[in-house]
Amino acid sequence: xxxxxxxxxxxxxxxxxxxxxxxAALGVxxxxxxxxxxxxxxxxxxxxxxxxxxxxxxxxxxxxxxxxDLYENEKLEYTREALKQPTARAxxxxxxxxxIDAQMSSCDPKGCLGVISATACGAEAASIKADVIxxxxxxxxxxxxxxxQAKRDGDLPDHVDISGLTSYLYAILQxxxxxxxxxxxxxxxxxxxxxxxxxxPGR
Amino acid sequence: xxxxxxxxxxxxxxxxxxxxxxxAALGVxxxxxxxxxxxxxxxxxxxxxxxxxxxxxxxxxxxxxxxxDLYENEKLEYTREALKQPTARAxxxxxxxxxIDAQMSSCDPKGCLGVISATACGAEAASIKADVIxxxxxxxxxxxxxxxQAKRDGDLPDHVDISGLTSYLYAILQxxxxxxxxxxxxxxxxxxxxxxxxxxPGR
DNA sequence: TAGAATATGTACCGGACGTTATGGAAAAGA
DNA sequence: TCTTTTCCATAACGTCCGGTACATATTCTA
Numbered sequence: 001x002x003x004x005x006x007x008x009x010x011x012x013x014x015x016x017x018x019x020x021x022x023x024a025a026l027g028v029x030x031x032x033x034x035x036x037x038x039x040x041x042x043x044x045x046x047x048x049x050x051x052x053x054x055x056x057x058x059x060x061x062x063x064x065x066x067x068x069d070l071y072e073n074e075k076l077e078y079t080r081e082a083l084k085q086p087t088a089r090a091x092x093x094x095x096x097x098x099x100i101d102a103q104m105s106s107c108d109p110k111g112c113l114g115v116i117s118a119t120a121c122g123a124e125a126a127s128i129k130a131d132v133i134x135x136x137x138x139x140x141x142x143x144x145x146x147x148x149q150a151k152r153d154g155d156l157p158d159h160v161d162i163s164g165l166t167s168y169l170y171a172i173l174q175x176x177x178x179x180x181x182x183x184x185x186x187x188x189x190x191x192x193x194x195x196x197x198x199x200x201p202g203r
Numbered sequence: 204x205x206x207x208x209x210x211x212x213x214x215x216x217x218x219x220x221x222x223x224x225x226x227a228a229l230g231v232x233x234x235x236x237x238x239x240x241x242x243x244x245x246x247x248x249x250x251x252x253x254x255x256x257x258x259x260x261x262x263x264x265x266x267x268x269x270x271x272d273l274y275e276n277e278k279l280e281y282t283r284e285a286l287k288q289p290t291a292r293a294x295x296x297x298x299x300x301x302x303i304d305a306q307m308s309s310c311d312p313k314g315c316l317g318v319i320s321a322t323a324c325g326a327e328a329a330s331i332k333a334d335v336i337x338x339x340x341x342x343x344x345x346x347x348x349x350x351x352q353a354k355r356d357g358d359l360p361d362h363v364d365i366s367g368l369t370s371y372l373y374a375i376l377q378x379x380x381x382x383x384x385x386x387x388x389x390x391x392x393x394x395x396x397x398x399x400x401x402x403x404p405g406r
Numbered sequence: 407t408a409g410a411a412t413a414t415g416t417a418c419c420g421g422a423c424g425t426t427a428t429g430g431a432a433a434a435g436a
Numbered sequence: 437t438c439t440t441t442t443c444c445a446t447a448a449c450g451t452c453c454g455g456t457a458c459a460t461a462t463t464c465t466a
Contacts, residue, residue, distance in 0.1 A: 010463080011410080015413075033322075033325065035238060039453075057411085119323075120236065121323075167394060172371070174374075194376050197366060201402070215441070216444070217444095263425090
């Protein structure tokens with residue numbers, strides 16, 4: 001007796017687009033952080049009232065998790081693209097240049113939502129922080145796997161510490177996010193990338 | 204008619220040690236961030252009441268700036284020590300190993316107060332963020348100067364982008380702080396440092 | 407056309423926040 | 437001892453927080 005996703009809704013239809021509202025909420029969380037974003041900030045940016053928000057998304061925390069899903073799917077697509085690059089070096093370069101585009105987009109807040117949410121330290125953000133850290137771990141695991149493949153390909157020297165190299169690359173990405181959030185220019189971040197690539201093994 | 208800092212205070216002497224209280228406040232800010240630290244958190248950790256806190260430190264923001272002074276003087280001493288190292292590589296290594304000690308001390312909160320405060324995004328933290336960013340800029344300028352000296356010493360190749368190299372090293376340090384605050388182990392951070400040193404030019 | 411079901415806007419809840427007024431206790435100088 | 441100064445403690449202030457009743461409005465089903 002599963003309800004096939006019928007087109008005809010029962011009651012009064014909502015007057016706002018859930019996807020648009022969620023995108024607006026993501027923008028608020030991204031620029032103000034989880035705790036820094038008040039319900040008033042959110043409802044104002046989303047163009048809805050609080051009861052509508054609670055009816056559609058549950059509560060503030062659930063809204064954040066959904067915004068984080070959207071962030072991963074839309075803004076972090078470059079990370080999945082990066083893993084498909086042919087060499088370890090190209091993977092790293094794609095990661096870093098993609099991070100610049102994502103963190104310095106003129107129409108999005110600066111910095112990385114993951115870094116912002118993981119360094120937010122309030123008590124109420126504990127579950128938020130845990131979610132972000134877990135997502136990062138699985139993303140990092142994928143990169144480890146990619147680098148191990150690179151080593152099998154003879155693309156990375158045998159003596160390389162894969163886990164260390166992965167954490168190292170992530171550290172650069174996170175540091176770039178910190179700097180992007182602190183007012184760094186795109187040119188400055190590009191010089192960080194150039195410097196990193198200068199040091200990267202091979203070529 | 205300047206009042207020489209007389210030893211004899213007029214009225215009733217305060218019953219708590221200002222330095223100890225400030226150190227306790229630093230611990231709270233460090234682990235909870237500026238906005239995450241409530242006045243109740245602070246007064247409880249400092250062992251004083253709110254009126255005492257306001258009388259001695261002004262308000263929450265002034266207390267934070269003084270805690271930040273203490274943090275720079277005590278916990279970031281290794282950065283000034285690092286600049287005295289003989290080679291650019293030794294400077295970088297001292298920075299990174301010092302960062303591990305500072306960010307992973309067993310008796311201090313994990314991570315870096317500067318990174319935490321710069322990524323805190325609430326509206327009330329704007330002045331806090333500006334202060335932290337400004338301090339970081341002057342610290343970074345000192346490292347640029349040190350690397351320029353290294354270039355003059357023939358210690359860094361001429362083609363190196365000093366500013367890029369500095370931002371790159373800071374990015375690694377900031378990324379390590381993010382990871383330290385996210386539950387990374389000391390061993391993991393040490394592998395980041397080893398990887399970074401593996402790639403560092405020279406030796 | 408009645409009724410069920412859902413969305414909306416207003417107005418409000420208890421609680422935590424940073425900050426301060428008040429009142430009394432304690433220690434210094436006279 | 438008296439005055440002055442500064443301290444400590446309680447309790448309250450006004451404001452904002454996340455979250456919610458309530459009544460009204462709009463759609464579908466029957």
